Amino acid sequence: MVNAPHSGSELRFPVVCVVASAGGRGALVELLRHLPTRDTHLSLVLIYDGGPEEGPLFELAAQNSPLPVTELRPAARLLPGCVQVLPRHVQVTLAGGIVEITPRGEGGPSSPADVFLRSLASELGERAIGVALSGAGSDGALGLKDVKAEGGVTFAEDPRTAERPALPRSAIAAGGVDFILSVEEIAAGLARMGRPGYTLAPSLAQGPSLGADPDLGKLFGLLRASTGVDFSHYKKSTLKRRIQRRMTLHRLATLQEYLDHLQADPAEVEELYQDLLIRVTAFFRDPGAFAALKTHVFPVLMHRRPPDSPVRIWVPGCSTGEEVYSLAISLLEFLEADAEDHLIQIFGTDLSEAAIHWARDGIYVESISIDVSPSRLRRFFVRVQDGFQVSKSVRDLCIFSRHNAAVDPPLSKLDLISCRNLMIYLEPSLQRRLLHTFHQSLKPTGFLLLGSSESIGAMPDRFGVVDRTHRIFCKRAAPEATYPPAAGASDLSSEPAAASERPSAAVGLGMETVRREADALVIARYTPAGVVVDEDMQILQFRGKTGPYLEPAPGDASLHLFRMARPGLLLGLREAVDASRRSGAMARRRQIKLKQGDRLRSVDIEVWPLKAQLARGRCFLVLFTEPAATAPEQGDLDAARSDPARQLELVQLRRELESTREYLQSIIDELEATNEELQCVNEELLANNDELRQANEALDAEREGLRSPLEELTAADGALPRGDKARRFTDSALRSLGAPARAGRELAVATDTMPAVFEVLCHPILLLDGELRVRAVTRRYCELFMISLRDIEGRPLSTIEASWNTPPLEQRLRDVLHRSAALVDFRFEALIAHAGRKTLSLSAFRLETGPGELPALLLVFDDRTGADKDESAPPGLQRAHRTGSV
Template sequence: MAFVLVQHLDPNHKSALAGILSKVTPMPVSEVENKVVVEPDHVYIIPPDKFMTLSQGILDLVPREDTARHFMPIDYFLESLAKDQGSNAIGVILSGTAADGSKGLKEIKSFEGITFAQEPQTAKYDSMPLNAIATGSVDFILSPEEIAYELAGIARSSIYGTKIADPRKIFTTSADELKQIFTILRKTSGTNFSEYRELTIQRRTLRRMALHKIEKVGDYVDYLRKNPAEVEALYQDILINVTSFFRDPQAFETLKRLAFPVIMKDRAPDEPVRIWVAGSSTGEEAYSIAIILMEFLGDDAVNTPIQIFATDINEILIDKARAGIYPKNINTDVSFERLRRFFVKVDGGYQISKTIRDMCIFAKHDMVKDPPFSRLDLISCRNAIIYFGPAMQKKLFPVFHYALKQKGFLFLGSSESIGAYANLFNLDDKKYKVYSKKAVPTPLLPEFTASEYVASTIENREKISRSSPGANLKFNVIEEANRIVLGQHAPPGVIINSDLEIIQFRGRTGAFLEPASGTLQWASQPCRCRRDTHREAT
């Protein structure tokens, strides 16, 4: 294990840190010069007035930028560490001011690395540890002495290193144990992780094993059964998805240039712009789209109804997204003008303005299992599909095609594509993965049962909770009662609007009809709808 110390140093004075540390450790300590190959059991210190990165095991120095506003050397290094070392990376945030290092820890955890923060009570300056902890990405919150003890234990663990980097070595004989983990997670969360990308699940399971120094998968299964808190921790680890404001800025500019003019062309004044951000995590993606749409609309924004449905299966992330509060270091991703216009300062950071928050409805929703939204102008699902297996993708892309309007757009991450579903979407921008819907029939959708989460209730629930804070609990009780009655006693059917367009499928309708683009294709029997089931779509 090698140690790299990145500290906020005065750019105009030479650092004496290397000399100080060399007196208290037998390991060689040196201030980094450019292109240094990292060796085990060595300590490396960043020089003043520099950024530092790690690439292929080599430390590189980068001149500091002129503006101090963007000087985040710890984030800069930790993000490169995560990309270079993956699951072997360990990040530690110690005493310090501001929020440098918080983004870097999130990046390390997303690559299955391990993260620490100093216990704030033991820190002379607690801002950096507190901001790191607030991200929800910290594995251990300990005193410096306890951090050293844990690091030594991790270094001695055989599960750390080669096995966590190549999980197939330990899971080749443990297929049954992996299935047992899937079963435990499904019973607790309702999510079927067996359809997720198996290698991702294996790596994040082994990361949890490394934290607890558990060597065998079977022993970890037993540990899960005895510790419900660990089941929740594994669930959160599997679902972690690093995001940021305007991630890949040119992609957002491309969306603004290609999609928005088409979406707004010949639009009726009272027709809302409807957008679905699937896998919204902590909300940065949804808010970024809202901001660029406001910028595109200019003076017309005030008279344009906008509905952005932002969904995720992780309720903890949904709660954070709904609050819309972010640390100060978002100023590395958000321009000063956007901070001034779309954010307000709060203790420790920034909050999205109420105007933007009111456009965005955050709710728990499984994009594969739960009924989709409909009549959408845009679906953004970035950096989520890469974690899905082929079976999930086979279900997902027809759902997206069905949910979009005839001139709707699909926005994916830079490393994602529609794969075998090029028959459903046109590729409008290859580099930034902007697609438009093709005018072809939608393949048969998966059957969404009435007992599952109903997408159309999300908007109504949000309106009720905003109008009357005490009404939310009452509405939840009513919603749960409706869910039970529908799931156990209601016949299959559909909800349609005044144009006879299907808004939602309820129950198993496959024996009666199957969805297609624009019109219905009738199956073995006709389906008759009672007049009292016909209502306007929300």
């Protein structure tokens, strides 16, 4: 998002910062030669970080630039129509339009481009322009990201034609580049932007307000239909600048022209969406706030905390994850050696799926060294190609998910919420709703951290001040608090005021406003409750009061429709969804019984496929209605007169029988499809078996081929005159010569075929080594437990899910390893993240490995949730032990 007007407003001309480094002198010369010779208002600042053997940048620029060239000096002002060069071994910033120059720190981070670009973005906002040319390293990538975030325009040389593509590639990967062009095309774009009066979009700069412009309503509708996000409650000044920026990039003068462009190009809708979600973040932004957390917050959170009580922190609007990882590192530093004794869960959520993927990877450009100290880089990061990655021990503490804090169900039982620089972009009504949500989500002893420009506003009764300077607040008890109802994506305003609080006679309101308010009241009062879901059954929008039918599932936050369905609804809901998917038409299930407290209520479910589609597939509207009591048919009345109880029961049984027949038919269809899939898998397994048999035959042939040379070596060794000790050593070496090579070849064959075998197996299966660490999993296991091999590979079984961390289960598995006793159909209940409570059946088999190696363990799971339980079995539902190994 774009910040408020900038302090450097006295600079009325665009300022271009051109960044290049070792290997980029050629691109810099080409850019300078194509600059305009006159009628340009641009001020160019050149930053070139080349090797010491290269000549001075000032001479290079003076020889090739058609514009005057000067060298930046302390207290100088940037000038339009000229080129200004940054001297070597210094860093420069802008403050009030004045240049401030400082020496680069000895041994510290050397990122002059990032430092200047950040100050340029802060000072000039939309009048800042950044250019990344050919060069090594990544200095400038973070700065370009800030320029784009503040409304400026950014260019990068096409890496395919760059002599040294590392720098432009880093800038592109960081998400801070608008245009990827050749050097000549970049120069042409700069020349165009340097002409007087280039800034376009006068209809937005001088036209009516956003709320009154029907074209803007259409624009919001396009965004809402494509992304499921409603921006109508974001600050109008912010939206104006972001839309104006996109219009400027496409050289469009009016909002109607841009709307036509959006309707013709769906990709531009996504680009505008990403621009409205522009990511402004950094590691340890505002270091004083993190120091205040260690002083005022962490000691309170950790005081006498039981080891099994997790520390839960939420970062809404986490962007690419820097804030989440900064909090994790700060907490680990505070705990020091005690960190292993506590459970830590830090949740990062954001609207941008791309930002969430980036955050999960935890890979950042090398120039984060200007924000992260060398000691932290050594302790909490590992070096990767062209940058750093957050260490696995820190990443394991952080969970990232796409989530709309304004409308999606919030997390609960939180110790700390860090929401910095999000609410400044929202209108007051949405700010109040978020603060209500945060108050509801925090524990009674929880804390709230806001940005330096944010406050708790009109809610001092809900939050107390802990540190006013760093915007740290604590939750206050509010026993009579009433929270606003959950809002849909297109209904974020508060409920209508009471009649006594409204302006009399609808002063100043047109008929259109009255009609909209009346429609809203009718929809809120009489429209059935429902949700809009995508192809994966993820809820995109709540409509009406869905509380009686849906509730948040225990564990990590999830918006999956089936996981949120209340007990009793799941079967009928799944039937209706499957029927609508197959037929492409509306599907209905009637008279589904739902028990709430002592009351038994009937619910009808309708599933409507929507014609409008998102990029990720179809959408469905799911409606919940409670039918009114209907009079029985005449036939039923006659039967009831003779034997009312018996006849009514018969009618009910007939209805249930018909429903059961339909359901069984759908099960039969699914089983037939499953049998076909199993047949394909069986054929693949047979093919793999043939390959394994051929590999064994090849190994036998090689073994025979090695036997003769070994016999010859043994005979030759016996003929040598050596002492007994030396002979015994040689004999032992010869005897063992063939074993490692043979074992290595067999292990290579097994390793090569194992992924193929696990890929086609349809059961949830885990392969553990002798220390109960995960070595391989099947795809079905990952789907059942919503986890990836990358997240669990090499980790002990007890750390994957809390339910696995039980001494009885671990002892049984070790019995299988050491006593060759297979564990068959061992049943237990587990509370699994993302999936809720499950009844699982576990069978474990020992796998023999090579001589001198620990055996492996094969775990086969079966989801028995909902199956008939053995009433006589003890709580563990242990069934059988058999002796043997595989």
